[in-house]
Amino acid sequence: MEPQQLIMPGRRSPRADAPNRPRIGIVKFASCDGCQLTLLDLEDELLAVAERVDLVEFAEATSRRSMGPFDVLFVEGSISTAEQVEEIVRLRAVSHRLITIGACATAGGIQAIRNWFELDEVRDTVYPGPTYVESLAQARPVSDFVAVDGELRGCPISPAQLREFLVSMVTGRRAQLPDEAVCLECKRRGVVCVAVADGIPCLGPVTRTGCGAICPAYGRGCYGCFGPRESANTASLAKWFSDSRSAVEVGRLFSGFTAWSEPFRATIDAHGGPPGQRADGSEPRDA
Amino acid sequence: MTGATCFLPRADLDRLFAALRADDRTILGPAVSDGAVIYDEVASPAELPTGWESDTEPGSYRLRETGSSRAFDYVLPVTSWKRYTHPAFVPLTRARRDGSQVEVEAVLDPPPRLAFVGVRACEIAALDIQERAMRAGPIGDADHAGRRDAALVVAMECAAATSTCFCTSMGTGPEVRQGADLIASELDEGFVIRSGSATGAAMLAGLDLEPADPAQVERAAAQVAAVRTRIGDPVAVEGLPERLRAALDSPRWEQVAERCLACANCTLVCPTCFCTSVGVASDLDGQEATTERHWDSCFSLGFGRVAGDANFRPKVKDRYRQWLTHKFSTWFDQFGSSGCVGCGRCVAWCPVGIDVREELAAIAPVEGPRGPIPWPPAPDAGHAPAALTVVAPARHVTTSVVAVTQETADTATLRLATSDAALLAARPGQFVMVELPAFAAPPISISGIRPDGLDLTIRSAGPATAAIVALGPGAQVALRGPLGRGWPLESAAGRDVVIVAGGVGLAPLRPVIEAVLADRARYGAVRLYLGARTPGDRLFAAEVAALAGRSDLEVAEIVDRAGPEWLGQVGIVTHLFDHATWNGDRVTAFVCGPERMMQATAAALTGRGVDPAAIWLTLERNMACGVGTCGHCQLGPFFVCRDGPVFSIAELGTAFGREGL
Numbered sequence: 003m004e005p006q007q008l009i010m011p012g013r014r015s016p017r018a019d020a021p022n023r024p025r026i027g028i029v030k031f032a033s034c035d036g037c038q039l040t041l042l043d044l045e046d047e048l049l050a051v052a053e054r055v056d057l058v059e060f061a062e063a064t065s066r067r068s069m070g071p072f073d074v075l076f077v078e079g080s081i082s083t084a085e086q087v088e089e090i091v092r093l094r095a096v097s098h099r100l101i102t103i104g105a106c107a108t109a110g111g112i113q114a115i116r117n118w119f120e121l122d123e124v125r126d127t128v129y130p131g132p133t134y135v136e137s138l139a140q141a142r143p144v145s146d147f148v149a150v151d152g153e154l155r156g157c158p159i160s161p162a163q164l165r166e167f168l169v170s171m172v173t174g175r176r177a178q179l180p181d182e183a184v185c186l187e188c189k190r191r192g193v194v195c196v197a198v199a200d201g202i203p204c205l206g207p208v209t210r211t212g213c214g215a216i217c218p219a220y221g222r223g224c225y226g227c228f229g230p231r232e233s234a235n236t237a238s239l240a241k242w243f244s245d246s247r248s249a250v251e252v253g254r255l256f257s258g259f260t261a262w263s264e265p266f267r268a269t270i271d272a273h274g275g276p277p278g279q280r281a282d283g284s285e286p287r288d289a
Numbered sequence: 290m291t292g293a294t295c296f297l298p299r300a301d302l303d304r305l306f307a308a309l310r311a312d313d314r315t316i317l318g319p320a321v322s323d324g325a326v327i328y329d330e331v332a333s334p335a336e337l338p339t340g341w342e343s344d345t346e347p348g349s350y351r352l353r354e355t356g357s358s359r360a361f362d363y364v365l366p367v368t369s370w371k372r373y374t375h376p377a378f379v380p381l382t383r384a385r386r387d388g389s390q391v392e393v394e395a396v397l398d399p400p401p402r403l404a405f406v407g408v409r410a411c412e413i414a415a416l417d418i419q420e421r422a423m424r425a426g427p428i429g430d431a432d433h434a435g436r437r438d439a440a441l442v443v444a445m446e447c448a449a450a451t452s453t454c455f456c457t458s459m460g461t462g463p464e465v466r467q468g469a470d471l472i473a474s475e476l477d478e479g480f481v482i483r484s485g486s487a488t489g490a491a492m493l494a495g496l497d498l499e500p501a502d503p504a505q506v507e508r509a510a511a512q513v514a515a516v517r518t519r520i521g522d523p524v525a526v527e528g529l530p531e532r533l534r535a536a537l538d539s540p541r542w543e544q545v546a547e548r549c550l551a552c553a554n555c556t557l558v559c560p561t562c563f564c565t566s567v568g569v570a571s572d573l574d575g576q577e578a579t580t581e582r583h584w585d586s587c588f589s590l591g592f593g594r595v596a597g598d599a600n601f602r603p604k605v606k607d608r609y610r611q612w613l614t615h616k617f618s619t620w621f622d623q624f625g626s627s628g629c630v631g632c633g634r635c636v637a638w639c640p641v642g643i644d645v646r647e648e649l650a651a652i653a654p655v656e657g658p659r660g661p662i663p664w665p666p667a668p669d670a671g672h673a674p675a676a677l678t679v680v681a682p683a684r685h686v687t688t689s690v691v692a693v694t695q696e697t698a699d700t701a702t703l704r705l706a707t708s709d710a711a712l713l714a715a716r717p718g719q720f721v722m723v724e725l726p727a728f729a730a731p732p733i734s735i736s737g738i739r740p741d742g743l744d745l746t747i748r749s750a751g752p753a754t755a756a757i758v759a760l761g762p763g764a765q766v767a768l769r770g771p772l773g774r775g776w777p778l779e780s781a782a783g784r785d786v787v788i789v790a791g792g793v794g795l796a797p798l799r800p801v802i803e804a805v806l807a808d809r810a811r812y813g814a815v816r817l818y819l820g821a822r823t824p825g826d827r828l829f830a831a832e833v834a835a836l837a838g839r840s841d842l843e844v845a846e847i848v849d850r851a852g853p854e855w856l857g858q859v860g861i862v863t864h865l866f867d868h869a870t871w872n873g874d875r876v877t878a879f880v881c882g883p884e885r886m887m888q889a890t891a892a893a894l895t896g897r898g899v900d901p902a903a904i905w906l907t908l909e910r911n912m913a914c915g916v917g918t919c920g921h922c923q924l925g926p927f928f929v930c931r932d933g934p935v936f937s938i939a940e941l942g943t944a945f946g947r948e949g950l
Contacts, residue, residue: 051573168573169571169572169727170752173727173728176729176752182553182591183550185557186557186585189377189553189557190377190584192368192372195367198638198639199350235551239550
């Protein structure tokens, strides 16, 4: 048996031989690694988690590598290149359950803003010598390519939700990952509504909860990193925003980390696209 | 208990604070935080929002600094006192699972001794209304009752109003008449104050204040009278519950749903909304677990969800209708008052400024129809809201599995042993919450009542039921119950009994069959009509075969889809009595199955002349608390868990089968 190496090289998990430990993999595509690092944020329970699962692929923490099969594969990042398309199809075939984690994997991420532009235009803007940059025309969520069994939202994902997911996996119960609005969390926490009390535009009413209402708690509006909630009525919220803002400004409010997910995407389109692009081809005011 | 009206100079307000602290109370009152007035701990009068007023509009709240020396002109904070009487998070249970051993115990923390300072007239009404809801029974909520009873209320009559106030219409303010220990009005120079309870009187006596000058009393009265004039009478409440009942199909629901974000803010700022959900937390292995309830809202999709991801209120218009009709109409049926106090928080704190006053006027216009009433005015079968019933912490009884019978591929019957007197006194049709640590507790109807235990027949419809069905003999599981109103067997005495079951719906009817056969002479003809999806989905097959062999009852079975081995009838369950010759007016019917099947059965039975008041069925809803305090299972004026789950068609009226209710 190959040695377990998780964080502390050489430490052997006391329950490494326990039967039925699910084989877990964590892989990434176009993303910043922040979501998979959330696992390491479960500091107090990290070793206990490691005893209960067989972490066979997690490049951020262990040199052990695996091509599969996986009982559960966590996938971070959006799919941005042709190689990534091939790889995600291969991984799906060797994974019993495939769980996407984070805004990039579940919604395309901030890089999906480029989906509104011509690839060459973006590439030339970003890279001084773009010759070797190979990319698909769009950065897209994993679910555009393969079936997904579950998702953890957020940018980054929430340690509490990751823990809840892991516990549900180990105990066999249903993970409690609410699909309701951020507003419920604000009100439960006693956070004063920044939209009503300060007139700050806030996506909380249309965004899925899970973050603990961090942004409103610090006096700023929610920018939707957990993506649309169930019954997200973006049309009504955008109309309310429009009373005191231009269409461009309204579209921009929805153009964040989950801009590519519906109905945020449609709302952006209805307001002239994300910042940087104008229907009439003019330059954005603050470019 | 109102003594003389006294005067408390502004500079002496800290003496009142000191007296409250001397009474071992933490003082809560208004304070400015993050651009709004909230209720929070206030250590001294210096922390009050002196010199602040607020302007509200639909969807907007702004504080304005006036430089005034007055501390209570802010009108209403965003928070309501329910944050302290019905906190956002309340621990419910602690549970342990050690091998096959299971233990669940209720958690009930001692209530904090609090003083609420600055309570408005509308908020006193709200405290009272929510208290009635949480104590309506059959078992009042112990946590809420403890907190409410331990709180001392210092009321402050309004000297200002904002554009979203409408207490005058709802009859709750602005004058404070009762429900407070101390009642004060703020004048520039201080406070006119009187007692409203023995506790308040003693506290006031301890302050040794001068009597108020009659001119001061007059000025205080003029102040609040001006507030009344300013607010006017913005909502026409006369006949409102009846007008709303007649407006269930108004096109306006669809229109407001286009604007409504279903974000739940209105319900969470509402001082009377009491709905909650239960969250489970556990260690990694699910050995140690806790549950807590947290504020939830009928505006979230998950609130109406039941097993198998079915949902009774999938559309936003359903949820808005539930909220509005509950507040202004069915609340009367349930608790004898309106659920709205006119504080206007739902108007101000709606992120898109939906104004409930406008919606009411459009949906239920004054000149609009008031009938027909879709359901009887109030539940009338001995379970009308009982005021202030017994308050007790929940009982969680550990029972042991003594036998497991696999009924179908996904359904098993667990025979549970217990000596708990309350459980053994369960009546046919009642249900229990089945608790396995770390899992959500599903409501399960009792399928057998034995001298030494209960049978539960459970279909594996999700992780929790799957885990329970997987328990073997010797394993333990905790039960909370029995809950709900059972089948009214006594109403069938001397009459013919028709029992119609679809699939797993036979489980709650099995105790009816057993009770009827145990006292067979009490009833006329007894007929069983049993439907199932396939022959393999038939419950209690051996027992049913034995029943079919008896001469004192009739048994007929049918399946939706037959296999090669099935020689019986094929079709829907009502086909079994399409051509029956029995006389409907002698029949009492007991029906359980999928909601569609029950609708078809009820229609077929009434078509045969069975009195709707004699057709009883048991409804499935999202029942979480089982005692009418979490709000999930509401159906029109009913809490299905408390008022049902057994109802007659006549009781339900058009609430039965109505989409989105």
